Amino acid sequence: QKGGYASFMAKEIHEQASAVADTLRGRIEDGKLQLDEMKIDEAVLRTIDKIVVVACGTAANAGAVVKYAIEHWCRIPVEVELAHEFRYRDPVVTEKTLVVAISQSGETMDTLMAVRHAQEQGAKVVAICNTRGSTIPREADAALYLHVGPEIAVASTKAYLGQIAACFLLGLFLAQVRGNLYPDEIAQQMEDLSAIPEKIQEVLDSSDQVERLALEMKDATSVLFLGRHVGYPTAMEGALKLKEIAYIHAEGFAAGELKHGPIALVDEGQPVFVIVPSPGGRDSLHSKVVSNIQEVRARGARTLVIAEEGDEAVLPYADEVIRYPRTRALFAPLLTVIPLQIFSCELATAKGLDVDQPRNLAKSVTVE
Numbered sequence: 001q002k003g004g005y006a007s008f009m010a011k012e013i014h015e016q017a018s019a020v021a022d023t024l025r026g027r028i029e030d031g032k033l034q035l036d037e038m039k040i041d042e043a044v045l046r047t048i049d050k051i052v053v054v055a056c057g058t059a060a061n062a063g064a065v066v067k068y069a070i071e072h073w074c075r076i077p078v079e080v081e082l083a084h085e086f087r088y089r090d091p092v093v094t095e096k097t098l099v100v101a102i103s104q105s106g107e108t109m110d111t112l113m114a115v116r117h118a119q120e121q122g123a124k125v126v127a128i129c130n131t132r133g134s135t136i137p138r139e140a141d142a143a144l145y146l147h148v149g150p151e152i153a154v155a156s157t158k159a160y161l162g163q164i165a166a167c168f169l170l171g172l173f174l175a176q177v178r179g180n181l182y183p184d185e186i187a188q189q190m191e192d193l194s195a196i197p198e199k200i201q202e203v204l205d206s207s208d209q210v211e212r213l214a215l216e217m218k219d220a221t222s223v224l225f226l227g228r229h230v231g232y233p234t235a236m237e238g239a240l241k242l243k244e245i246a247y248i249h250a251e252g253f254a255a256g257e258l259k260h261g262p263i264a265l266v267d268e269g270q271p272v273f274v275i276v277p278s279p280g281g282r283d284s285l286h287s288k289v290v291s292n293i294q295e296v297r298a299r300g301a302r303t304l305v306i307a308e309e310g311d312e313a314v315l316p317y318a319d320e321v322i323r324y325p326r327t328r329a330l331f332a333p334l335l336t337v338i339p340l341q342i343f344s345c346e347l348a349t350a351k352g353l354d355v356d357q358p359r360n361l362a363k364s365v366t367v368e
């Protein structure tokens with residue numbers, strides 16, 4: 001059943017190219033993005049003035065990635081809320097709020113309660129789910145399924161990529177309905193998104209380096225993860241994976257926060273993963289992240305840098321450079337998280353831990 005892999009998690013990581021291809025399949029018809037599952041009236045979608053994403057854990061990290069994309073494409077403010085916080089703080093939700101509930105299982109109690117709370121205030125809810133017929137998509141006004149197949153390992157990997165890809169579809173669909181992007185811009189974005197599965201496969205095919213690093217760092221006691229823009233939620237997700245399956249203290253930070261506190265943690269030999277945006281994107285962003293690598297290296301950190309192919313600016317400050325293929329800045333999280341997933345999985349395997357069933361955790365948290 002594990003298809004020759006040491007764990008379901010390893011298998012699911014290696015299924016991610018086809019998983020994302022399945023999420024994206026059959027979406028373009030007559031040059032238009034089709035989301036037949038979006039059962040919410042387009043007239044209503046045109047009145048939306050705020051989007052609130054509610055989710056927990058990895059699903060919330062997926063939400064944090066797509067906030068950047070939806071705000072950029074649709075010019076609608078997007079808030080990302082942990083579902084258990086949302087419910088208890090009297091959030092401002094109206095009939096003009098679109099709530100996006102992301103949940104692999106569709107059964108997470110906190111997310112379900114957030115959905116019910118939002119609907120009571122008159123908001124429409126779109127569920128982004130993997131498990132067909134589960135409670136959250138049944139109660140939502142519309143449901144977009146990931147189609148990534150069952151996810152067995154407690155640590156979410158292929159569902160995370162599917163959640164991001166599905167939310168990208170939702171964002172582009174909203175931009176189409178609301179006229180924020182021209183049809184040819186949407187077609188171009190979709191073409192670039194469709195090229196992602198092949199690039200995911202390239203990342204998976206070059207995992208030797210990360211596997212070696214995982215073995216070398218088997219006894220690490222703390223690992224830090226830094227990123228900016230969409231690299232920030234990627235850093236959070238990298239840290240979450242390492243905590244949950246390898247039981248190593250790990251923290252993800254927005255790299256800009258370093259000097260506001262976290263840099264005090266950096267000492268001789270401290271491993272720090274840094275997710276670097278494309279040098280071809282917003283230049284200031286790339287150079288700021290390169291300065292952050294420099295800052296932690298100057299304090300003795302071992303820098304493990306995830307950088308785009310051909311990015312030479314990182315070389316003087318990187319102890320290791322892990323490459324990812326070129327893509328649009330907003331789509332990079334579908335690639336840059338993969339070495340972090342592999343790192344955690346291999347490290348936990350090397351420690352002899354139960355990768356698929358980590359201690360104290362359940363696949364689906366159906367209690368509050």
Ligand code: M6R
Pocket residue numbers: 056057058059102103104105106107108111154155156157244361363364365
């Ligand atoms: O089924 P859900 O997507 O609602 O689950 C949410 C979280 O419990 C889940 O993502 C959890 O954080 C995973 N163990 C992460 O790998």
